[in-house]
Amino acid sequence: MALSIERGRESVSRCGCCGKISHTIRGFLGDDSGPYGVYFAGYTEKHEDGIGTLIISLGDWSEKATPKDRQAILLRVRGPKMEMMVGGPNHSPWNDVGVLGEILPRERALKHPRLQDYYHAADHIVAEDERFTKYFTG
Numbered sequence: 261m262a263l264s265i266e267r268g269r270e271s272v273s274r275c276g277c278c279g280k281i282s283h284t285i286r287g288f289l290g291d292d293s294g295p296y297g298v299y300f301a302g303y304t305e306k307h308e309d310g311i312g313t314l315i316i317s318l319g320d321w322s323e324k325a326t327p328k329d330r331q332a333i334l335l336r337v338r339g340p341k342m343e344m345m346v347g348g349p350n351h352s353p354w355n356d357v358g359v360l361g362e363i364l365p366r367e368r369a370l371k372h373p374r375l376q377d378y379y380h381a382a383d384h385i386v387a388e389d390e391r392f393t394k395y396f397t398g
């Protein structure tokens with residue numbers, strides 16, 4: 261399966277915890293047959309933990325689908341090697357974004373039958389969307 265990435269909107273806001281500048285990067289995943297998923301990636305400048313957040317929503321992204329037809333897994337990403345750890349909605353700055361579907365709690369995400377697909381998508385995002393990775397590796 262060949263995944264492709266299309267870049268979406270990038271925006272800047274103030275971090276809910278400390279008021280520092282937070283970046284949100286959006287993008288779309290596609291495969292040979294059409295829409296495959298959507299991702300949000302973000303980080304807050306000068307956060308001491310140096311951990312970024314990546315939410316990937318997979319499932320049905322066709323036009324007739326609703327958020328109930330997809331599920332999102334949150335990965336916490338630590339630079340500079342972009343190591344990934346599964347997190348949950350408690351780590352999400354985007355809990356008000358309903359379009360992604362349910363953000364699974366960590367315990368359920370770890371048991372998800374498509375967990376490897378989420379990791380595969382994450383590898384593509386980290387490799388191909390340097391809007392996200394540049395902060396950690398630059």
Ligand SMILES: [Zn+2]
Nearest residue numbers: 275277278279
């Ligand atoms: Zn903060």
